[in-house]
Amino acid sequence: MAFENLSEKLGAALKKLKGKGVVTEKDIKESMREIKLALLEADVNYKVVKDFIGNVSERAVGADVLESLTPGQQIIKIVNDELAKLMGSDSARIEFAKKPPTIVLMAGLQGAGKTTFCAKLAGFMRKKHNKRPLLVACDIYRPAAVKQLEVVGKQIDIPVFQMGTQVSAVSIATAALEHAKHHGNDFVIIDTAGRLHIDDDLMQELEDIKAAVNPDEILLVIDAMTGQDAVNIAESFNARLEISGVVMTKLDGDTRGGAALSVKAVTGKPIKFAGVGEKLSDIEEFHPDRMASRILGSGDVLSLIEKAQAAFDEKDAAKLEDKIRHNSFNLDDFLAQMQQMKKMGPLTQIMKMIPGVNAKAIDNADIDERKLDRVEAIIKSMTMRERENPSIINASRKRRIAAGSGNNVSDVNLLLKQFEQMQQMMKQFSGGGLGMRKLKKKK
Numbered sequence: 208m209a210f211e212n213l214s215e216k217l218g219a220a221l222k223k224l225k226g227k228g229v230v231t232e233k234d235i236k237e238s239m240r241e242i243k244l245a246l247l248e249a250d251v252n253y254k255v256v257k258d259f260i261g262n263v264s265e266r267a268v269g270a271d272v273l274e275s276l277t278p279g280q281q282i283i284k285i286v287n288d289e290l291a292k293l294m295g296s297d298s299a300r301i302e303f304a305k306k307p308p309t310i311v312l313m314a315g316l317q318g319a320g321k322t323t324f325c326a327k328l329a330g331f332m333r334k335k336h337n338k339r340p341l342l343v344a345c346d347i348y349r350p351a352a353v354k355q356l357e358v359v360g361k362q363i364d365i366p367v368f369q370m371g372t373q374v375s376a377v378s379i380a381t382a383a384l385e386h387a388k389h390h391g392n393d394f395v396i397i398d399t400a401g402r403l404h405i406d407d408d409l410m411q412e413l414e415d416i417k418a419a420v421n422p423d424e425i426l427l428v429i430d431a432m433t434g435q436d437a438v439n440i441a442e443s444f445n446a447r448l449e450i451s452g453v454v455m456t457k458l459d460g461d462t463r464g465g466a467a468l469s470v471k472a473v474t475g476k477p478i479k480f481a482g483v484g485e486k487l488s489d490i491e492e493f494h495p496d497r498m499a500s501r502i503l504g505s506g507d508v509l510s511l512i513e514k515a516q517a518a519f520d521e522k523d524a525a526k527l528e529d530k531i532r533h534n535s536f537n538l539d540d541f542l543a544q545m546q547q548m549k550k551m552g553p554l555t556q557i558m559k560m561i562p563g564v565n566a567k568a569i570d571n572a573d574i575d576e577r578k579l580d581r582v583e584a585i586i587k588s589m590t591m592r593e594r595e596n597p598s599i600i601n602a603s604r605k606r607r608i609a610a611g612s613g614n615n616v617s618d619v620n621l622l623l624k625q626f627e628q629m630q631q632m633m634k635q636f637s638g639g640g641l642g643m644r645k646l647k648k649k650k
């Protein structure tokens with residue numbers, strides 16, 4: 208999890224202030240010193256840290272006392288606000304073109320996650336904004352790059368425009384726009400060549416593509432793990448291309464956070480999206496305020512709610528309610544529910560967003576996602592009749608299911624028992640058995 212160390216250190220620095228009814232200047236100085244060290248250790252740019260501490264100290268010493276907060280809480284709020292401000296305060300969005308298609312030029316060094324992000328963004332735009340994206344393969348230096356874009360495009364069923372590697376990137380980009388206009392693609396994402404290091408040829412080519420297609424957005428993809436270096440990369444790209452925003456990838460990894468915290472302050476360009484995993488659905492809009500709360504450990508409830516909403520379709524929810532009401536919730540529904548849950552992302556990642564949950568404790572808790580996989584495998588080895596009516600599962604069926612899913616009969620028994628208990632519980636709440644009211648009375 209990104210920011211873990213930083214979270215912990217900031218938490219420790221602020222904890223001392225939390226309960227205090229009176230906070231002296233000495234207390235503030237002491238906390239600021241610790242916060243400064245924590246930020247420097249997280250590889251945040253030195254000048255950014257200095258300004259940050261200056262701003263927080265100034266506001267903390269002269270803070271008007273809000274009645275609802277203790278002085279300690281007040282300082283925590285100031286740190287939270289300033290952290291958000293550092294990352295850009297308002298959430299930055301993609302600017303859609305008034306006249307479609309919207310054109311996004313993607314830039315970045317090799318390995319930053321550019322190609323992966325192109326596909327993530329396409330999927331996101333289709334799902335969230337009903338766009339019809341077109342991916343464009345302009346990395347003509349590596350045949351594998353064209354192939355890679357085609358592979359990820361296929362995975363999410365988004366068309367990829369390519370002309371091989373013998374035509375110039377500018378010609379491909381120009382032809383792609385024509386193609387988009389004729390095929391009704393209103394969102395064009397241009398994947399470009401990366402290099403291991405910034406070089407003049409790379410920049411020149413990007414400038415040429417920019418001049419030819421006049422993009423609405425130029426997004427620079429940066430690997431969050433690159434730390435301070437990210438700031439230099441961003442400055443170089445920005446100087447030549449005037450980028451419109453940054454995409455911070457691999458924020459799921461064990462990054463210290465320095466890149467994410469420095470890049471806006473140094474370049475003035477906001478982080479618009481975060482890549483949070485290798486799957487093509489692992490993309491998040493970047494919200495500085497929520498990220499600040501996440502860093503300070505007050506949880507990220509809003510992101511959690513959005514995740515849940517994205518994973519659970521309302522119609523499905525209504526159908527499910529109906530099933531529960533009529534006592535017809537079966538193992539097949541159970542399987543569907545589990546698969547929905549999985550869409551929200553790894554359980555551990557979800558749990559960390561809950562306020563008050565200690566991220567370290569979760570890492571140490573060894574939550575076994577494989578248990579869920581096992582349950583899924585067992586249900587999948589059942590016939591539809593068995594899923595709908597588990598009571599027909601006799602000893603020989605159990606043996607077949609166990610063997611089919613690579614488990615023991617005892618695992619099958621355990622699942623059936625747990626499911627039966629779940630059904631009992633649902634009955635009580637459905638009004639079919641004990642009604643809600645009766646249940647309360649019984650207590």
Ligand code: GDP
Binds near residue numbers: 318459481482489
């Ligand atoms: P490109 O060279 O910039 O096009 O980079 P790729 O898209 O090929 O990605 C490089 C590697 O980073 C691949 O192994 C990706 O799976 C991985 N990757 C990309 N984005 C993320 C992310 O958000 N999180 C994680 N953990 N890995 C990522």
